Amino acid sequence: MxxxxxxxxxxxxTGLAAELAIDFAADGAVCVRGLVPxxxxDRVASAVDRNLADPxxxxxxxxxxxxxxRFVEDFCNWQRFDAYLDLARHAAPLIGHLMGSTGVRLYHDHLLVKEAGTATPTPWHQDQPYYDVEGHHVVSMWCPLDPVPRDATLELVAGSHLGPWLMPRxxxxxxxxxxxxxxxxxVPDVEADRHAHRILGWALEPGDVVCFHALTLHAARGSADRRRVLSLRFLGDDAVRVERRWRTSPPIPATASFPVVRLAG
Ligand SMILES: O=C(O)CCC(=O)C(=O)O
Structure with a gap:
């Protein structure tokens, strides 16, 4: 479709936009407070609960x-839940600005829910090597639906989006x-020597988001409390899909087309 x-x-x-663009270009990640009304x-949270009940x-x-x-993931549900696409439409001007792209496409949605007491960490990784996409304009928006304390939040290695691509496992x-x-x-063993890296991470309230480049190395620990997150993946002008010899994560048919979000002006 x-x-x-x-x-x-x-x-x-203007001032905030300029500051975010500078930080994003240097670090490959920014936190934007209070973006989502x-x-x-509420509509996204209700859709997430329906998504979990009907994966x-x-x-x-x-x-x-x-x-x-329990750590549960699901992918590519924007056609079933209007609120996911509405969140993408809301995020699009910010994402286009950070990418420096006039076009913004929703590539896919990725649900990541850690139920209370989940011990499993999300290991350090980059996202783009799992995809079938080449190009620089590939950005995610990590949108938590529950408060996330600093010790359970997304962590990112500043500057790692400048490359190289690292082995996906x-x-x-x-x-x-x-x-x-x-x-x-x-991928380097970041946990073995955290001081060797500039690690970014923010305690977040619902409405806050973290935007990061698809090559930015990132991870998250387990979570004492329930932590529901919808991560939206966006493509910009220079991102192109390529054929891979393997089943990508997520697997998206070569013939799929993605919602193009029209930016004003
Ligand atoms: O939420 C997490 O645990 C990790 C998030 C992540 O890897 C992503 O959004 O790409």
């Missing part, structure tokens, strides 16, 4: 059976299912 929808989100005040957030065929449990909580078994062994450098 193809669609072309207008953006609804705010045009940022409460009514839209798609792509849904996975990313925690082991002995985890005291399955989160639980560390298998190389995408690029072959040795084709890309391994």
């Amino acid at each position: 193809s669609s072309d929808v207008p953006a609804t989100g705010p045009v940022l005040p 409460a009514d839209l957030l 798609s065929d792509l849904a996975i449990v990313a925690s082991a059976a002995d985890d005291p909580g 399955t989160f639980m078994d560390r298998e190389a299912r995408w690029f072959g062994e040795g084709e890309l450098a391994e």
Whole structure:
């Protein structure tokens, strides 16, 4: 299904917009406070709960059976839940601005829910090596629906979006299912020497978001409290889909087309 929808989100005040663009270019990640209004957030939260009750065929449990909580992921549900697309329309002016792109397409949505007590961390990784996309204009918006304390938030290595591409592996078994062994450098062991990296991370309230480049190295710990997050993935002008020899994560048919969000002006 193809669609072309207008953006609804705010045009940022000039000073803030300039500051965010500078930080994003340097660090590959920024936190934007209070971006999503409460009514839209409520609609997204209700859609997420319906999504969890009725997962798609792509849904996975990313925690082991002995985890005291549960880490659940699902992908590509924007055609089932209008609120996901509405969140993308709201985010589009910000995302276009950060990417420096006049075009913004919603590539996919990725649901990441850690139930209370989940011990499983999300390992350090970049997103783009799992995709079928080349180009620089590939950006995510991580939108939590519950308060997230600093110790359970998304963490990002500042500047890692400048490259290189690093080896994608399955989160639980560390298998190389995408690029072959040795084709890309391994992700560094960030936890072994956190002081060697400039690690960004923000305690967040619902409405706050973190935007990050698809090559920015990122991770998250487990979560004592329930932590529902919808991460939206966007493509800009210079992003092109390429054919891969493997099943990408998520697997999106080559013939799929994505909602184009029309920016004002
Ligand atoms: O929410 C998490 O645990 C990790 C998020 C993530 O990896 C992503 O949004 O790409």
